[in-house]
Amino acid sequence: MDINATKINEANAQITATIMQDEINAKIDKIAKELAKTTSIAGFRKGKVPISAVKKQYGDRLVQDAEAEALREVLSSGLDELKIDNDLLIGEPQISKFDKVDGKIEVEVKVAMRPVIELGEYASHAAEFSKPNITEIAVTDRIQELAKAQAPFVTVEEDRELVDGDTALINFDGFVDGEPFEGGKAEDFSLTLGSAQFIPGFEEQVVGMKKGDEKEIGVTFPENYQGSLAGKPAIFKVKVNEIQMKEKVRMDTELAKKMIPGDENATMDMLKEQVQTQMENEELS
Template identity: 65%
Template sequence: MEIKSNKIDGANAIIEATILREVIDANLEKIAKELAKTASIQGFRKGKVPIAIIKKQYGEKLVQDAEAEALRDVLSKGLEELNITNDSLIGEPNISKFDKSDDKIEVAVKVAMRPLIELGDYASMITEFDKPVISDADVEKRIKELAESQAPLKDIARNRKMKDGDTAVIDFEGFVDGEAFEGGKAENFELRLGSGQFIPGFEDQLIGVKRDEEVEINVTFPAEYQAKNLAGKEAMFKVKVNGIKVKDEVTIDDELAKKMLPGQDDATLEELTKQVKLQMENEELSKLYNDELKPALLETFVAGINFDLPEFVVDQEIDMALNKKAQSMSEDEINVLRENSDKLEKLRETFREDAQRSVRATFIIDALAASENVKVEEQEVMQTIYYEAMQTGQDPQKAYEQYKDSGYLPAVQMSMVEDKVLSQLLNSKIKEA
């Protein structure tokens, strides 16, 4: 058996071989003898089945097994020649050629390897930046907003026109095409004007209305409204204002701090101010990281750290992008691609650059995480999914099981690793004001 092995680059290799007919025959003979020891064939005692009968009974299956064993031998010897360990392989070997004739089989097997990544002095690629500054006025405003959010509502004594921020206590009933519709009626409903709780335009038309007044409000349901029978329809609401409420005034002092910092009996306004300022700084820093610094830093690494990419992984990424694109295509468009391989290949190539960037970024993050000793355990992934599920009112356990069954847990874990490692690198470059 002739084997020729060649490393294409640091992440791809090809193993070519000529498997002679006698190798296949020898493998087939060996497999048939082993099978004869255990096969149960009517008319013969177990272990006493003649080889000729085994060959006749299992025929093509024996040939396939013999060829598969020869391929495994080709792969094993080829990897040994290339000094490639099984641990460094990525994905399954790809048989790119299998030309079978009477006396031999010409084969070519492509393998992908985990690339060797030289990170170099990656810390020097990170630019220093100023920590976001939160003014005292911004902190005072936030504390006031927090205080007002907890303040109780009270009826206003003077019957004035309503304005943005007031809470209207209303009776209403909605009509579409002159007919009342289900769920469009309520009494003494408390609606804060400007909250965006109702259909766009509804709250605006209550501004300027006084207590005990009755008005008609005309709006249009959004095209994507959840109730399909109302989506995009024009509606008229009869509304009566029963009362107007505003937030009661709250004194901003140490007593407020104790309410807003439960468990801290000695809480003071000064301590509350410190904590609110820290929270606001973290919010601004998080926004800066996610909107600007992290994407820019990853692009810098992708552009500045060069290594060979496994073709197999890039092709997988292209296939995923192609499948996603197909979901938005019409059946006629998909049929055109099925019938025209050149057009399909041309479309595939439009995704190659983004796929290469994505694969390169993934390997870089993996290497950086190892260098920075950043890990995300499965328990941490579970806690993150649980928290997000609770935030959106879902069952945490069911949400986790859905991620698990869909095979999305590794992607979530990788995303968390990326977030952690980029944050850790950026944290080292913060300049205090």
């Protein structure tokens, strides 16, 4: 993992990193191995579940957990390099770049911190200053965005259609020229709609399905797809087993305590004040 940390000014810093896909894969294997000790999957005894079955069952969530762990390592290493303590940070770090290209992830994280300022004879030299106008709505939107990124998945109980952003647990069985092909079948596969995880056109046709729905989806493998399937049309028989979504964000004291770690007396007013300060610093940087 290649990490570079730079101070923009006394109140802001930027951490950039390149995370190789091999590192993410290693973390996926580690998380899946730990999960295999406790999870229960039909057909296997508890504690004896193969890692391959865990990966098939939890798919996208394993990737998300591995990427989140890698991001935490990037932040920790970057702060160490900058010699910045966690208690000097204001608000949550902002992930301004997370691009997956060519077997690696390019990451850029911005952090705001309490500046250490030595005051001298400043009054006679003070320039006219216009404080950025950060609205309460903008602060609330930022808090909800940060909280939603950390929220767990929950099962959708209501009878409704899948929409972009939902996670669907699906069974699928793929056929080319009427014959099944290797790797074209899975059960309880975790697919987040809009993630571009599948062949182009697949996820768009899952949108609108409901729990229990079955459907045949027609797609064409890209010309640059590896192996003998490149450019070939395929039919997937798909069944939706479960719909999941991010847990609804609650703007309350518990959220404030979670987002201001180490402060048991944290309140929403304190959180809003910190986030507003961070956004003001971003405007000034």
